Amino acid sequence: MKFSLKQLAVFDAVANQESVSAAARQLSMTQSAVSMSLSQFENVLDRPLFIRxxxxxxxxxxxxWLRPKAKRLLQDAEHIQMGLHDQRMISGNFSLYASQTAAEHILPKLISQVDSDFPELRISIKVExxxxxxxxxxNHQCDMGIVEGRNDDSRINQKKLIDDHLVVFTNPHHPFANSESVNLAQLEQANWVLREVGSGTRRIFDGAIHGLIDNIKVWKVYESVPVLKSMxxxxxxLGCLPYLDVAKEVENGQLVILPTPEFDMKxxxxxxxxxxxxxxxLRDCILAEARRLMINNERVKDEAKVNLLQLSQK
Incomplete structure (x- = not known):
């Protein structure tokens, strides 16, 4: 082997940071040591890996071309180094980025379940x-993500976790709150508070109104779901968010879901x-745990329906 895992790690860190000095801080190495390692690596490969x-x-x-292959080698090396405890314990570090809805409603239970079943598996989370x-x-900044809606990038694998739908909502004092149906003209005249462009929620909302409403009045835009709901x-x-994000407030009477039959926001x-x-x-382990969590949730829902039916028949 003409190159080392250390050189691969240096290459990956520089690629991630786009800076030798920042990569040196990440690796706890001197800047000169990082520069030398990178230079030797490029010389061995006889290819320029970076544009200065x-x-x-x-x-x-x-x-x-090299980066995904280097990532796989470094991940395999980490798995070998961490090893398997008594041949059953999954161990290692895994980064998971998630949209706000998933971060609030899916990840807490999933992480708790993983922590209980695989205490040596460390999952770091970031909300985007x-x-x-x-x-x-x-950009190789995380190992896996949870996103809303469909992704069409050919470089990405996608596996559905759960179905959901978006709802239009307001507060109980709004003039539309008691309407049996809200038409397109009313929706066009209303003031809206929405998620930012780039969010899965906004993309689905924009797709739903496309061809139906020409000029919607976007009053405010927020990345924060709690701020949006409070507004x-x-x-x-009027606002538009996943049902999971407003279910509690609707149940408590703080918000009202408006009937918008002309919108398809599944x-x-x-x-x-x-x-x-x-x-x-590690990814396979998390996917399996998530699948088990969803199955358990469906079982609990089915049992609750049966109990309600039995009570109604007494």
Whole structure:
């Protein structure tokens, strides 16, 4: 072997940070040691892996080709180093980026279940909108993501986790709150508070109104779901969010879902990961745990329906 895992790790860190000095801090190495290791690696491969632009380093054609392969080798090395405890324990570090809905309603139970079953598996979490999750995956900043809606990037694998749908909502004091049906003209005249462009929620909403409403009045745009809900709850606005995000407030009477029969806003939450990331036992473990969690949730719902039916027949 003409190159080492250490050189691969240096290459990956520089690719991630786009800076030798930042990569040195990440690896707890001196800047000169990182520069030397990278230079030796390029000499061994006889290919330029980066394009130098001042202090910034961007991947060359060869660097982009090499990076997913280097990632897989480093992941395999980490799995070997961490090992399997008594041949049953999954161990290692795994980064998971998720949209807000998944982060709030799916991840707490999933992480708790994984922590209980696989205490040596460390999952780091970051909340981003769908567009940013996909971009972070493509930039090798995370191992897997959970996004809203459909992804059409050919470089990404997608596996559906759960179905959901978006709803239009307002507060109980809004003039539309008691309407049996809200028509397109009313929706066009209303003031809206919406998620930011780039979020899966906004993409589905924009798709639903396309061809139906020409000029919707977007009053405010927020990345934060709690802020958006609070704005609608305390003002004369309409909002649009996944049902999971407003279910509690609707049940408590703080918000009201408006009937909008002309809107089709079904969507799903899905796991996504790079196609070229290869096999990953940690990813497989999390996917299996998520599937088990969804099955258990459906079983609980079915049991609750049966109990309600039995009570109604007494």
């Amino acid at each position: 632009q001042g202090n910034r380093l961007t991947l060359s054609h060869w660097g982009r 909108n769908t567009e940013h999750v996909i971009q972070c995956l493509l 609608v709850e305390n003002g004369f606005y 969507r799903s939450l899905s796991f996504v990961w790079r196609k070229d990331s290869g096999d990953n036992p």
